Amino acid sequence: MKKVKILLCCILDGNLGDAVIADCTKYILENILNKMNVLYEITIFEYMKKSIRNVEDYNLIVFSGGGIIKFKYQKFYEKISELLEGANRKSIPVIFNAIGVEGFDENDEKCRMLKDAINLPCVKAISTRDDIQTLKDRYIINSQIRVNRVADSATWTKCVYDIKTKRTDYVGLGVIREGIFESNGINIARQQIFELWKNIISELERRNIKWKIFTNGWSSDMKFAINLMKYLKREDEIEMLVIKEPKTARELVTTISKFRGIVASRLHANIISYALDIPTVGIIWNDKCRFWAENIGYPERFFDIYNFDADRIVTELEKAINEGYIKIDKAKYMRTVYDELEIVIQNILQI
Secondary structure, three states, rough: OOOOOEEEOOOOOOHHEEEHHHHHHHHHHHHHHHOOOOOOOEHHHHHOOOOOHHHOOOOEEEEEEEEEEEEEEOOOOHHHHHHHHHHHHHHOOEEEEEEEEEOOOOOOOOHHHHHHHHEEEEEEEEEEEOOOHHHHHHHOOOOOOOOEEEOOOHHHHHHOOOOOOOOOOEEEOOOOOHHHHHOOOOOHHHHHHHHHHHHHHHHHOOOOOOEEEEOOOHHHHHHHHHHHHHHHOOHHHHHHOOOOOOOOHHHHHHHHHHOEEEEOOHHHHHHHHHOOOOOOOEOOOOOHHHHHHOOOOOOOEEEEHHOOOHHHHHHHHHHHHHHOOOOOOHHHHHHHHHHHHHHHHHHHOOO
């Protein structure tokens, strides 16, 4: 039997949420291919850092996921276009798995470039974790491309890492870099963000709820955490109340696994928590956070700038800790990403 060679295109930078996506997608692929009794080899490729010359060495290209259908900032459009043009020349089939779709603008050259690329004949399927309407109505013009909405691959975190750590009675506060709101077109002053976290912490302490700050690995997120502690005039408590930034995906998952609940800005801090059955309340800085909240049945647990009220946020957190996740069939939801990938791979490999 011929070995199937798969190029798994991943984002492996400072945000370890993307590394969790990569690990989970690889795990799902391995399970699918093992079930098919196929000989395979999966090569991890950091497409944002490198260019590939020997694309013809692979039978299939899979983008692991993440918010990559975007153009306002970060250069995904450039790298994706380059990779897809090479795959198209060599007729290598491409799958986009559980990707995030972040807006569309016909007047933006970068957006048009991305649209042209993902409609190339080599692209066989695109599944999205969020905005399927924009994907279908604005991006996709190639009717041969299979399009569906699925769960984010990171919903498989619990299966992949099998973390055995014991939960503490601390709540985790997952912070994000300064400027993230502005990058996403939201006008909010730096001090307002500091005040939000200050008020959340004050409300937690008023209710005798213990807390610690954590990040997803970005150094800029940690910089915000330190600046927040300075704003609170509690620099002497940094070592005790700010968890050292994780260096690996497993470290991030282990960190989150110890909390009894979290309030977090980064989408994948929320998704990892969901996967580990840890109740979470989210801060919205991008529509992908809103889509996630709706997908799991809890839009009331996520707050945008018009609803930044510490009392409501902490009350919702306590309610979430008491209720857990009961609105949707969680196992059925996480299965969607597996089932979609399995169907597409079977069609491509003709198995």
